[in-house]
Amino acid sequence: MIKQIHLAAHFPGVNNTTVWSDPRAGSHIEFSSFAHMARTAERAKFDFLFLAEGLRLREQNGKIYDLDVMGRPDTFTVLAARYDRARTFLATAFELFDSWHGDEIVADKASGVFLADASAGRSFHKDLFFDINGRFNVAAQWRALAAERRLSIRELIIEVTGRQTFVGSPATVAAAINDLVQADASDGFILVPHITPGGLDEFAGTVVPLLQERGVFRTDYKGSTLREHLGLAPL
Amino acid sequence: MHLSVALDGTGWHPAAWREERARPAELFTARYWADIVAEAERGLLDFVTIEDGFTVQSSRADQVTGRLDAVLISARVAPLTRHIGLIPTVVVTHTEPFHISKAIATLDYASNGRAGVRVRVSASTEEAALFGRRGPLPGSELLAEAADYVEVVLRLWDSWEDDAEIRDVATGRFVDRDKLHYIDFAGRFFSVKGPSITPRPPQGQPVVAALGHGPGAHRLIGQVADIGFVTPRTADHARDIVAGIQTDRPVHVFADLVVFLGSTPGEAARRQARMDERAGYAYTGDATAFTGTPAQLAGLLVQWQRAGLSGFRLRPGAIPDDLEAITRGVVPELQRRGAFRTAYEAGTLRERLGLGRPASRYAWSRS
Numbered sequence: 001m002i003k004q005i006h007l008a009a010h011f012p013g014v015n016n017t018t019v020w021s022d023p024r025a026g027s028h029i030e031f032s033s034f035a036h037m038a039r040t041a042e043r044a045k046f047d048f049l050f051l052a053e054g055l056r057l058r059e060q061n062g063k064i065y066d067l068d069v070m071g072r073p074d075t076f077t078v079l080a081a082r083y084d085r086a087r088t089f090l091a092t093a094f095e096l097f098d099s100w101h102g103d104e105i106v107a108d109k110a111s112g113v114f115l116a117d118a119s120a121g122r123s124f125h126k127d128l129f130f131d132i133n134g135r136f137n138v139a140a141q142w143r144a145l146a147a148e149r150r151l152s153i154r155e156l157i158i159e160v161t162g163r164q165t166f167v168g169s170p171a172t173v174a175a176a177i178n179d180l181v182q183a184d185a186s187d188g189f190i191l192v193p194h195i196t197p198g199g200l201d202e203f204a205g206t207v208v209p210l211l212q213e214r215g216v217f218r219t220d221y222k223g224s225t226l227r228e229h230l231g232l233a234p235l
Numbered sequence: 236m237h238l239s240v241a242l243d244g245t246g247w248h249p250a251a252w253r254e255e256r257a258r259p260a261e262l263f264t265a266r267y268w269a270d271i272v273a274e275a276e277r278g279l280l281d282f283v284t285i286e287d288g289f290t291v292q293s294s295r296a297d298q299v300t301g302r303l304d305a306v307l308i309s310a311r312v313a314p315l316t317r318h319i320g321l322i323p324t325v326v327v328t329h330t331e332p333f334h335i336s337k338a339i340a341t342l343d344y345a346s347n348g349r350a351g352v353r354v355r356v357s358a359s360t361e362e363a364a365l366f367g368r369r370g371p372l373p374g375s376e377l378l379a380e381a382a383d384y385v386e387v388v389l390r391l392w393d394s395w396e397d398d399a400e401i402r403d404v405a406t407g408r409f410v411d412r413d414k415l416h417y418i419d420f421a422g423r424f425f426s427v428k429g430p431s432i433t434p435r436p437p438q439g440q441p442v443v444a445a446l447g448h449g450p451g452a453h454r455l456i457g458q459v460a461d462i463g464f465v466t467p468r469t470a471d472h473a474r475d476i477v478a479g480i481q482t483d484r485p486v487h488v489f490a491d492l493v494v495f496l497g498s499t500p501g502e503a504a505r506r507q508a509r510m511d512e513r514a515g516y517a518y519t520g521d522a523t524a525f526t527g528t529p530a531q532l533a534g535l536l537v538q539w540q541r542a543g544l545s546g547f548r549l550r551p552g553a554i555p556d557d558l559e560a561i562t563r564g565v566v567p568e569l570q571r572r573g574a575f576r577t578a579y580e581a582g583t584l585r586e587r588l589g590l591g592r593p594a595s596r597y598a599w600s601r602s
Contacts, residue, residue: 021404029434031314031345055333055432057415064412064430071395071410071434073341074334 006188044204237546278562282320320584343436348583351442394430457482496560529564
C-alpha cells in the first residue's frame with residue numbers, strides 16, 4: 001500500500017516567520033483564533049495540532065524585543081521528549097561552537113602556518129540523542145557556500161537555517177510533499193502558516209484534496225485517539 | 236444574593252457515586268463536566284468551583300478515586316458556556332505561580348472574562364512526597380507562602396499593561412516595550428523576575444478565592460482574596476467570622492454548606508441516610524450539612540445572609556440530584572422571594588461580583 005502522509009498544524013506565534021502586519025493577521029491570544037485553526041485542521045483530517053511553549057519574552061541588548069509577535073497563552077500539551085531533545089541539541093551545539101576558541105587561525109603566510117592547533121574543532125559528544133565524533137567545520141562549509149553562490153550574510157542565513165518551505169500552486173505543493181514522504185525523507189509535515197488564524201485555510205481547501213485524490217492522505221478519521229491517527233500500536 | 240456550587244466528583248458524600256442517577260463511569264470524560272456545569276448555568280449561578288488536589292481522595296476501594304485536572308476541566312467547559320464563572324482549585328504549595336498565572340490568564344481568555352482561581356494549601360506529607368522537593372511546611376508558613384504566591388500571580392497579570400500589544404506597522408513594533416514590566420518579586424518563598432509570557436487577561440485580574448476554617452486562613456482571605464469561603468455553623472457564627480476578616484479591600488464572604496435536598500424533609504433525610512448506610516458511616520465534613528427541602532434551604536440562606544454574607548457556595552451531596560434541586564428548586568424559591576437574579580446580565584465574573592476592573596499597578600506607577 002502506498003505510504004500515507006501525516007500532517008499536523010503548528011499554531012503560528014512567537015517566531016520570525018509569523019506575519020503580524022498583514023491586514024488578515026488576527027490575534028495570537030484570543031481563543032477564537034485557536035478554534036479557527038483547530039477546526040480548519042480537523043476539517044482537513046490532520047493528525048494533530050501543535051502548540052509551542054515558551055515562558056520568557058525575548059530580549060535584545062537587555063530590552064524586550066518588540067518587533068516580532070510576543071506573548072502566548074498557556075499550552076498544556078508540552079511534549080517532554082521533544083524538549084529534552086531540544087535542550088540536549090542546544091547544549092551540544094554550544095559544545096561544537098566552543099570547540100573553536102577563536103585564536104586558532106593564524107594564517108601567517110610567511111611561516112606557512114594556518115592553524116595554531118592542528119586539531120582545532122575536534123569534538124566528542126555522545127548522549128541519548130547525539131553521537132558526534134569529528135571536527136566541527138560548519139563555518140568553513142558556510143563560507144564556501146557563500147563564496148560559491150555569491151550570497152550575502154542575510155541570504156546565507158536564510159539558505160542554511162530556513163525550514164523546508166513549500167511554494168507554488170496546490171498541485172506543485174501536493175507533489176512536493178508526497179515525493180518527500182514517499183522517498184522516506186519524513187513521514188509527514190508539521191505546517192506552520194504565516195498568518196493567524198486563517199493561514200491554513202487555503203492549504204486545507206486546495207492541497208489536502210489533491211493528496212486525498214492521490215490516495216496518500218486520509219479522507220476521514222478511522223480512529224479516535226492520537227495514537228491511532230499516527231498508526232502507533234495501542235499500549 | 237450570590238450563589239455558587241462546589242463541584243467534586245459525583246458529589247460530596249463519599250457514597251454519592253452509588254446513587255441511581257450518578258454517572259461515576261463518566262467522571263473522566265469531558266461530557267460529564269460539560270453537562271454538570273451547563274446545569275449550574277441553567278440555574279443562573281454566579282460561578283462553579285472545581286476541587287483539585289494531587290493525592291487520591293481515598294484509600295478505600297469502594298470510594299471515588301482519581302480526578303481530572305481542575306484548570307483543564309474549566310478550559311474544556313469554557314467555550315461550551317457563556318455566563319457562568321469558572322473557578323478551579325490549584326494547590327499553591329507545590330506549583331509555581333508563573334505557571335498558574337498564565338494558566339488562569341489563558342482560562343480568562345478562553346472564557347471571555349469568567350475565570351478565577353481558588354488557592355489551596357497542602358500540609359500533607361504524602362502530597363509533598365509526590366514532588367520530593369521538600370517536606371511539609373508548618374501551617375503558618377503555608378499561609379505565608381500562599382500570600383506571596385498570590386502576590387506574584389497578581390503582579391504577573393499586571394506585568395503587561397492592557398494596551399501593550401500595539402501592532403504598529405509604521406514602526407514595525409508588535410508591542411510597546413515600555414508597557415511590559417519586570418515584576419522583580421523577591422521574597423522568602425519566591426523570586427520571580429517576570430514579565431508574564433501571556434498578555435494581561437480580559438478581567439485584568441481574574442477572581443482569587445480561598446477557603447478558610449480558622450483565624451490564620453481568614454487572615455489570608457483578608458489579605459489576598461476577592462472571595463472567602465467560610466464554614467459557619469449558625470447565622471451568629473457567620474456574623475462573627477465576617478467581622479473577624481480584617482481587610483481594607485472589598486472581599487466577598489460566602490458560607491459553604493453541604494446540601495441534601497428532597498421534595499419533603501423526610502425524603503431528603505432518607506436520601507442522606509441511604510448514602511450514609513452505603514458508606515458505612517455518617518458523613519460529616521468541614522462544612523455544615525443541610526438536609527431538607529429547597530424551600531427550607533432558600534429560607535435559611537435568606538436568613539443567614541443577613542449576617543453579612545455575600546452569598547453561598549453549596550456543595551451538592553450527590554450529583555445530579557442535589558445539583559438539580561439547587562438549580563430547579565432552590566433558585567426558583569429565591570427568585571420568588573426577590574433574592575436572586577432571574578437572568579444573567581452581560582459582563583465578566585468580576586463585574587457580576589461588583590469588583591470592578593483593576594488597573595495594572597505598573598500603569599499607575601508609570602503615570
